[in-house]
Amino acid sequence: MRLSAMHTVRSVAVVLLVLSATTAGLLIVRDHLDPLSVALIYLISVTAIALRGETRSAAVGSIVAFLCLNFFFITPYYTFKVAEQHNILELFVFLGLSLLVSHLVVRDRQRTAEALRHARESATLYHLSTALVGSSGMDDLLDTVVDRLVGAMGIDGCSILMEQDSVLAARATPDATVTPLGEGLMRRAERARLGAEPIETASGNSDRVLLVPIRSIQRPLGVLAITRHAGRPGFGADETRLFATFANQVAVAIERNALRQERTSAEILRRSDELKTVLLSAVSHELRTPLAAIKASATSLLQPGVTWSSSDQRELLEGIDLEVDRLNRIVANLLDLSRIQSGALHPELSWNDPAEVIYTAVERVGSQLNDHVITINVADDLPLARLDFVEIEQVLVNLLENAARYAPAGTRITVTARRTGDTVEVSVMDEGPGVPRGDEQRIFETFYRVASPGNPPGSGVGLAVCRGLVEAHGGRIRAEPAPGGGLIVRFTLPLDAGAMPGVAASERAGS
């Protein structure tokens, strides 16, 4: 109330000031002017007042100017009497004209201002909407809403209450812009959520709060709570409408976000399905080869009326035995792969001698290495390392089998183990064809196979398993071309330097 009183006093003062100045100026030159000219000059002043003030002050200005014209410039001077008849007409024409002009000017100005405000509001809304489109994820979206609102529209605080388990809870509240809503306010927010119209209310410390429901077509989603400190002007009808529009946009954004999340999980499902399909085709191919050999051998032996020599029979049975071992290795790798990919791999770390792991692995690969020359170089100072024996053995078995599969018979396969700084580095080098340059890291990807017609088929699983197992130990694996052709695959295992408890020195000295 005080504000609007001050406003009235100021606009009356402006009217009086302008008209006094005009009157004073005209009085100086009164003898050289006829009343019609004076009336026109007053009209200019009134128009000037209308250009700055409101309808009311423009009307007051018109009337005051009418009185001044009569009092100072119509004979007899300094009375409101009018001596000549035609002056009466002039006076009232002036009053009518003045009222009309000032009204038109004020109305035009108000329309311009309104158009400007609309434009500004549209701009604000536009910026908010663009920000909503650009946001990714629900939290980001709600933060964006709050940021933009607090920055843009003379708002001191803003929070978004979202429905969580059918109870409203604050989701986005940047520090210091709003104090958490009190219990009473939360109740009112609850009411606003269910209604369609914004509710204007006041908080405990008499800040103004506008509660705007955020709702999609189907259901209420939450409430946008906008706060203005006491002392600022309240929320006008236009502003309230604007916030309601904005809340609608937020609702659309929230819905869209939910849809996008659904789509993303559908996409993830689709990709893992694709992966499974690739896996199935690669695996069924690799499984079918040993199965075909087993089936052929077994049905040969089962043929009625055929008498096999004991050496032929033995050969067929040994073939079955070998193929079963191969199947078993494939299945082991597949199980490891699925544990790696599902994150179910937990190495059981204990102190082990890397050399023991290497020799055990070489023994397990056994007859597959018969056609190659195996060289094992293990450094004498190799310390114990904390590792899962079975898993690292599997890494070595896969690397050795790979080397034996791709390198021609009679070539050398070299296994080297040494200490490098705070890791143990193990490498397997072959004299095979190697891999195409640039593909050295890709060979550890699941289902990667060197695309070349002469290559024996593999499932592309073994090396992926190697990488998974080594990385689960905190190690690294990489491949590089061997000097003179062939491939070196190196992997490292971290050494927890100083972590190994000592073994009684006297015992070792006495040995």
Add this chain to the structure above:
Amino acid sequence: MTARILVVDDEPQIRRAVRAGLQANGFAVELAPSGDAALDAIALNVPDVVILDLGLPDIDGIEVVRQIREWCAAPIIVLSVREAERDKVAALDAGADDYLTKPFGMDELLARVRVALRHSASQLRGEPVLAFGDLRIDRTSRLVTVRDEEIHLTPTEYDLLCELAANAGRVLTHQMLLTRVWGPASADSTHYLRVYINQLRQKIEADPRRPRYLTTEPGVGYRFRAEPPLDPLQS
């Protein structure tokens, strides 16, 4: 007298194959498809060896081992898959005598069964002299010789070797060896075991990197191999 063997597995194909293999080698075979059936069969008539699959449909295999061990000393050989090292160790610590990883060869199973029968027949623990190939351990004089040459062992090395050799053919878990040789307080100190096994291999093995006696059971423990390793091409 024919040894009686109880085979416990829920897969009919496995039961059938194992029975055929064992019967062909002169054993009497009884079959049980579940843990409950196995416990009933043992209560009725104690077998000489139990072959027990750890993945049974009704009772956890390790629990079956525990229940058998409450009152029965018959040797138990557990069957398990490669990924289940933890289960194998748990079964061995619960009282199983040996394990075999599926899929296994009949030759391996027969070897394990024979070791189990020999152990229940005569305990090597009490014998004064243990002799395997070129290795001889005289426990009265604590003298160890390889190819008639005396080998100097530290007291811990000697204890470890005796523990393994007295259980020749059987797997001993890390925890069993650590508890029996170093004491219960050292049950988790696997690094002791790695260091001492390595030292023992250096002293008694012809090729310490390809041990003939002290073999590693990955993820489980160690086994003292009494027989020379089979040539894989002749198996």
